[in-house]
Amino acid sequence: MLRQRTGPAPKSGARRGPAQLGHDRAGRPRVGGSFGVRGSFRAAVAAALAFSLTSCGVAAGSGGDLETVSGIPVASEVEAIEDPRSYQGQLSLELVDDPVEPIAADPVPQLPAVVTDNQGTQVEVTDVSRILPLDIYGTLSRMVYELGLGDNVIGRDISSSFPEISDLPLVTTDGHQLNAESILALNPSVIITDTSLGPWDVILQLRDAGVPVVVVDSHRSPENVEALTQAVGAALGLPDEGRELGERTRAQIVEAQEAIATITPESQTQQLRTVFLYARGSAGVYYMFGQDSGADELITAAGGYDVSSEVGWKGAKPANDEGLIAAQPDVIIMMNKGLESVGGVDGLLEKFPAMAQTPAGANERIISMNDDLVLSFGTRTPAVLNALAVALYAPDAL
Template structure:
């Protein structure tokens, strides 16, 4: 079952490109085994300016002229969760994204695992969060904070930790490994459903549909897809009506993935997922202009060609290099760009910015506020402005 919505500008990117991007995130993670991610602002740490409805936010006339860094934060960090009397209609047999026929007979103990936390957020959004028994290291929303983490060394699946939770079904994709761990689960008789690994602004509904189908709750899937789609349409319409009509007048933006501890500095380009986010927030995706596809280690030549007005990053990544000053030291070519000269760096929580789950409308809105209406839903990046 599918709940199609029109793409923002282009058709969905090839799956392989998305998988390659996510693999970098997995391979470059740092920190202790089983370390849980930061869960973002708490209720006591309200997002500045978030009390202003998005419809009433005043967009700056020239977003390229904005000075200084900002941290985008969600006006409402709660997951959208549908209400429905529908219970899982099981058993159900699905043909998953790997082309395998998988029969799910029990959805009482669910594990939803991927590199971005999208699958777990989707299960919670379907109203089945009370059936989830564990989480991956990227699932960072508050509703899942008490669940045990079953990944280690950043984002490697631990078959032993998973089996200890006695799941009745595992939802995953190709972004977590090793493959042997999944085979161990199958050998133990646990249904493993592989969903699409693609994460973009314009395929959230596809992920919802695949998860809902596997769990036997198509009506909940339809309700969640409609709710998220309607919210996203409203946010995109507000942005489109408020940003400069000519893309050339919008801020030239790039997305950098950085991990100072691993000496990793990647520029995310077309078909990486970050391109769809940049377009959605009313910026100009420079990667397309310079022919940068997928993700590749950043070069001085690429930065010079991109000449960005704005750089998007993960908060943890920016912190890992010592803030903006540390980033400019490690990637000196940025200093001579408009972004470097105006210190125009916008970061957002690692578990949010590329999640592309049910909170996608809220993420797009938060970034749009930080870029086009500083102070109305963003905070000065004191912690990361070295």
């Protein structure tokens, strides 16, 4: 599903291409074309969770039914536009919820499970009947469900909003703050978390209360999801299932990237210069995500050119006009609610007037996506990469 920024009626004589879902600033529909096919994509990315590229619904296309991933056409079945840099207008992607596909129907955990977590702490897990997976991205909860232990999950963080978990009690407050009382009230038998949520004192309090807490890697990228999946599986007494799920996901990411390669220009000079902007207008929070933030690897895996490496923008730092001008992005990627919080594209340009001096600002070339998916690097990673690649290079196919 795609939401578009509305504009005035097309000018007389404007041409309409197939599957148009957006208009430029003058209200003209963009017209598709062709682009070079890449012979090989960047090295196969390891990991991200399970998602089948072949088991989703279909959407009507001009040449028949197109295979889709989370409601977005598969990249290999669409045609890239002739000049991606000339495309104008905002694309707001709303990926369709895909059902959890457990790697095993009734897995039997091997307990006790003794693991050394990412912080070097040895943790013994003797009971997985009441699991509480918590992180800022909602990645860990989906992993637990995909491992086949969804019925054992007792609560959720605010980013875990897929249908199967949405009715469970929320244990984070003010966005991503852990609440010790809410967590202890659920009487968890094991907590799987990382360092992305705080305050850290809450984790220490939970350990002091005798709850086994396994801390996994907080870094998220397409390259470490397999290892993360295996770590979660091992902590829950399902090492074989964790390994199988990781391998399944890796294969799906590779398949997604092979499809992405068909519409992505091989030369970096032809790839769209892209930055990731995180915004929460109500709180006055604006960050540009750069190297080692996960957003850089997301952009690269989706076929874009990560500008942060060129301009030396490391981690997540407050966005400013100088940084945006230096980056000269062709495209800006955001979260849907983040863009809405600043008043849409107009509000963003008002906040950062210098953005108009960049190709992305001049063309209002903003791609936004579900907040809980775009940086999750979990079960939905293949779908996220596919959607971004299509939005970058074949927007008229959406």
